[in-house]
Amino acid sequence: MDQTPTAPTVRALVADDDPVVRMLVASALRSLDLVVEEVEDGGAAIAAARRQMPDLIVLDVQMPKKNGFDACAAIRELPGGSDVPVLIVTGLEELSFIERAFRAGATDFLTKPIDAQLLQHRVRFQMRASRAFAELRDTLAELGASQHRLAKSQHLARLGDWEWQVSSDRLFFSERASRVLRCDGEPPVSSAEFLDRCVHPDDRSAVAKNLHDAMNGFGDIEFDHRLPDGERVVHQFLEAAESVPGEEPTLAGTVQDVTDRRKAEERIRQLAFYDTLTGLPNRRVLEERLKRAVLFAGRARTQVALLFLDLDRFKRINDTLGHATGDKVLKEIAERLVGALRTGDALARTPEGAGPQTSVSRFGGDEFAVLLTGLSDVQDAGRVARRLLSVIGEPVALPEGEVKVTASIGIAVFPTDGSESDGLFRSADMAMHHAKEQGRDNHQFFSASMNEAATQAMHVERALGEALERGGLLLHYQPQIATGSGQVVGAEALVRLQDPAGGLISPGAFIPVAEESGLIVPVGAWVLRGACQQFAQWRSEGWEGGRISVNVSNVQLRSLDFVDTVDRALADAGLEPQDLELELTEGVFVEARGREVLQELRSRGIVIAIDDFGTGFSSLSYLKDLPVDVLKIDRAFVSEIDSGGGAIVGAFIALARELGCSVVAEGVETEAEVEFLKQHGCDVLQGFLFSRPVSAEELDWRRPASAAAAS
Ligand code: C2E
Numbered sequence: 278m279d280q281t282p283t284a285p286t287v288r289a290l291v292a293d294d295d296p297v298v299r300m301l302v303a304s305a306l307r308s309l310d311l312v313v314e315e316v317e318d319g320g321a322a323i324a325a326a327r328r329q330m331p332d333l334i335v336l337d338v339q340m341p342k343k344n345g346f347d348a349c350a351a352i353r354e355l356p357g358g359s360d361v362p363v364l365i366v367t368g369l370e371e372l373s374f375i376e377r378a379f380r381a382g383a384t385d386f387l388t389k390p391i392d393a394q395l396l397q398h399r400v401r402f403q404m405r406a407s408r409a410f411a412e413l414r415d416t417l418a419e420l421g422a423s424q425h426r427l428a429k430s431q432h433l434a435r436l437g438d439w440e441w442q443v444s445s446d447r448l449f450f451s452e453r454a455s456r457v458l459r460c461d462g463e464p465p466v467s468s469a470e471f472l473d474r475c476v477h478p479d480d481r482s483a484v485a486k487n488l489h490d491a492m493n494g495f496g497d498i499e500f501d502h503r504l505p506d507g508e509r510v511v512h513q514f515l516e517a518a519e520s521v522p523g524e525e526p527t528l529a530g531t532v533q534d535v536t537d538r539r540k541a542e543e544r545i546r547q548l549a550f551y552d553t554l555t556g557l558p559n560r561r562v563l564e565e566r567l568k569r570a571v572l573f574a575g576r577a578r579t580q581v582a583l584l585f586l587d588l589d590r591f592k593r594i595n596d597t598l599g600h601a602t603g604d605k606v607l608k609e610i611a612e613r614l615v616g617a618l619r620t621g622d623a624l625a626r627t628p629e630g631a632g633p634q635t636s637v638s639r640f641g642g643d644e645f646a647v648l649l650t651g652l653s654d655v656q657d658a659g660r661v662a663r664r665l666l667s668v669i670g671e672p673v674a675l676p677e678g679e680v681k682v683t684a685s686i687g688i689a690v691f692p693t694d695g696s697e698s699d700g701l702f703r704s705a706d707m708a709m710h711h712a713k714e715q716g717r718d719n720h721q722f723f724s725a726s727m728n729e730a731a732t733q734a735m736h737v738e739r740a741l742g743e744a745l746e747r748g749g750l751l752l753h754y755q756p757q758i759a760t761g762s763g764q765v766v767g768a769e770a771l772v773r774l775q776d777p778a779g780g781l782i783s784p785g786a787f788i789p790v791a792e793e794s795g796l797i798v799p800v801g802a803w804v805l806r807g808a809c810q811q812f813a814q815w816r817s818e819g820w821e822g823g824r825i826s827v828n829v830s831n832v833q834l835r836s837l838d839f840v841d842t843v844d845r846a847l848a849d850a851g852l853e854p855q856d857l858e859l860e861l862t863e864g865v866f867v868e869a870r871g872r873e874v875l876q877e878l879r880s881r882g883i884v885i886a887i888d889d890f891g892t893g894f895s896s897l898s899y900l901k902d903l904p905v906d907v908l909k910i911d912r913a914f915v916s917e918i919d920s921g922g923g924a925i926v927g928a929f930i931a932l933a934r935e936l937g938c939s940v941v942a943e944g945v946e947t948e949a950e951v952e953f954l955k956q957h958g959c960d961v962l963q964g965f966l967f968s969r970p971v972s973a974e975e976l977d978w979r980r981p982a983s984a985a986a987a988s
C-alpha cells in the first residue's frame with residue numbers, strides 16, 4: 278500500500294450486519310483518511326482484531342451471531358486490545374444499553390440513526406485522546422527503561438549517589454548528586470542540614486521518618502520528595518553499604534530526578550479520569566464517587582442526590598455552527614457549572630451554614646452529572662438545579678454571535694430513588710427525560726410525590742412573592758373569650774394567602790415555604806402592621822381592654838431588625854406595648870438569642886405567649902426561667918378532654934398558675950370542654966365553638982360569644 282512517511286496509516290474496523298449502515302460508517306471514516314476493514318458480525322470482528330489490532334473499532338450492538346457487547350469485551354482481552362478506542366452503535370437510546378456498552382469496555386457510544394458528522398467528530402476526538410495516551414505511555418516506558426539502561430551513565434538519568442555515615446551523621450554527596458539536588462555551593466554535611474536545604478518544608482517530616490527507618494536498619498528504603506523549589510521531584514534509594522570491619526556502618530544512597538516521569542504519570546491519570554475537552558472528571562470517576570457516596574450515606578443515614586443534566590437540542594449547535602464551536606460551548610458550560618457549584622450560595626441556606634458537598638463531571642457528549650452528598654433536605658437538590666439552569670441560560674458569547682443554551686435536569690435521591698448507584702443513574706435519567714417532556718429548561722425529581730412537593734413549593738413561593746407585591750395576603754381574626762365573663766378579650770390574627778388559581782391557601786401550606794425562602798420576614802412584618810392597624814380601628818370603635826395576638830415565626834424573630842419592626846408597627850398604629858401579644862413556639866425559647874429578643878420585647882410591656890404549648894419538647898421545669906406571660910394549650914390536648922384525657926390539660930393549667938402565667942385553651946369545640954376548662958381555672962378560650970377565624974368586618978367583639986361561656 279502506498280504510504281507517505283508523514284501520515285502513518287490509521288486502520289479502522291467496522292462491524293455491522295446491516296450493509297447500508299456499515300457502508301455509511303465506513304465511508305464516513307474513509308473520508309477521515311482511515312483505512313477501513315468491514316465485517317458482518319462480532320465473531321468476525323474478534324478474528325480481524327486478533328490478526329491485527331486496528332487503531333479504532335466501531336461495533337454494532339445487535340448482530341446475528343455475536344453481539345457488540347460480547348465482541349468488545351473479547352477484544353479488550355486480546356493483546357494490544359486494552360487501549361484501542363471502541364465505539365458501540367446502539368439503536369436504542371436506553372441507558373441500560375449505554376451502561377452495558379461501557380461495562381463491556383466501550384470508549385464511547387453512538388445512537389442510530391447515525392449522524393455521519395457526529396461520528397466523524399467522535400472518531401477524531403477518540404483518535405486524538407488515544408494518540409496522546411499512547412505517546413505518554415511510550416514516554417513512560419522509555420523513562421522506565423532508561424532507569425535501568427542509564428544507570429551507568431548517570432548524567433543522562435539525572436542520577437547521583439551519596440553516602441551517610443550513620444553514627445557520626447556525616448553525609449557525602451557526589452558532584453552529580455549535588456547537581457540533582459540543586460545544591461548551591463557546598464553540599465550539606467549532616468542529615469539536619471540535608472533536610473533543611475534539600476527538602477521541601479512540607480515533605481520534611483516524612484523524609485525524616487524515612488531516614489530514621491533507614492538508620493535503624495529497616496532494609497532498603499525508597500521514597501520521593503520535592504526539592505525546596507516545590508517544582509522538582511527526586512526519588513531516593515537507600516541501602517546498607519557493605520560493612521567494612523573496623524569502620525562505622527554506612528548507608529549508600531542514590532538520588533534521581535523524576536520530575537518528568539511524575540508529570541507523565543499525572544498526565545496519564547488525567548487522561549484516564551478526566552475529560553480532555555472540559556478537564557472535568559469523567560464518567561468513570563463519577564461512578565466511583567457515587568458508589569463511595571452511597572456506601573457512606575447508607576452508614577451515616579444521610580442523603581445523596583444525583584443530578585443528571587442534558588443540554589437541550591445541543592445537536593442543533595453542532596449542526597449549524599460546527600463541532601469546533603460546539604466544543605467551545607461545552608467548555609464554557611462546564612466552567613459555569615463548576616463556578617456555580619463552587620459559590621455555595623446555591624446550596625442549603627441552613628442557619629448553620631453547612632451545605633452539601635458537590636462534584637460535577639462530564640458524562641459524555643452534552644451530558645453532565647452532579648453529585649450532592651451530605652444532603653439534609655432533598656429540596657436543596659432542587660435549589661442547586663435551579664441555580665445551574667440559570668447559569669447555563671445566560672447567553673454564550675461566540676465570535677459568530679451569542680447563542681442561548683438550556684438544559685434539562687433529572688434528580689434522583691439516595692436512598693428513596695435507588696439503593697445503589699446503577700438504580701440512581703436510571704432514576705436520574707428517567708427524571709431527566711421527564712424534564713425534557715415537560716418542555717425542557719427545567720428540573721424534575723424522580724419520584725412522583727417528591728416532584729409534586731417541589732412543584733407545589735415553587736407554586737406557593739411564586740404566589741407569595743406576587744401576593745406581597747400586589748396585596749394578595751389577607752388577615753382573618755379569631756376571637757378569644759374570657760372564661761368568666763364571656764367577653765371577647767382578644768383576637769388572634771391569622772394570615773391567609775389568596776391563590777391566583779382561586780381560593781385561599783392556608784398558613785400551614787405556605788408558612789414553611791415562606792420560612793425557607795426568607796419571605797417570612799416581609800410577610801411577618803406585613804401581618805404585624807395590619808393586625809395593629811386593625812386593632813387600633815376596633816379601639817376607635819369602642820373596644821376597651823383586650824389585645825391583639827400575632828403569630829411570630831422563629832425565623833422572623835431571628836431577623837436582625839425584628840424589634841424595630843414591632844416598635845414601628847405599634848407606633849404607627851398608635852398602640853401601647855401591652856395591646857400586643859406575640860405568640861411563639863417552644864423552640865425559640867431554648868435559643869439564647871431568642872430569649873434575649875423576647876426579654877427585650879417583654880421589658881417594653883409586650884405580652885409573650887407560648888403557642889401550641891405541650892407539643893414541643895419542653896421539660897416543664899425549664900419554664901420558670903422563661904420570659905413568658907401566657908401559655909396557649911394546644912388543641913391536641915384540649916380535644917382529649919371529651920374522651921376523659923383531661924388530666925394533662927389540668928396539669929398544664931396548674932403549672933401555669935404556679936408560674937404566674939395566664940392560660941388560653943386552643944381549639945375549643947364542645948361545651949364539655951368549656952365546662953372542664955372552666956372548672957380547672959383556664960382563663961381564656963379560643964375555638965370553633967365560639968367562632969372560626971373570620972374577616973375583620975365579621976368579628977363581633979361586642980357580644981358575649983356563647984351562652985355557655987357567659988353563664
Ligand atoms: P396557631 O397559631 O396555633 O393558630 C390556631 C390554628 O388553629 C388556626 O389555624 C385556627 O384556624 C385553628 N383553629 C382555631 N380554633 C380551632 C378549632 O376549634 N378547631 C380546629 N380544628 N382548629 C381551630 P390556621 O389559621 O390554619 O393557622 C395555622 C397556623 O399557622 C397557626 O397555628 C400559626 O402557627 C400559623 N400562622 C397563622 N398565621 C400566621 C402568621 O401571621 N404568622 C406566622 N408566623 N404564623 C402564622
Ligand code: MG
Pocket residue numbers: 769828860888
Ligand atoms: Mg397562634
Ligand code: MG
Pocket residue numbers: 888889909911943
Ligand atoms: Mg396554636
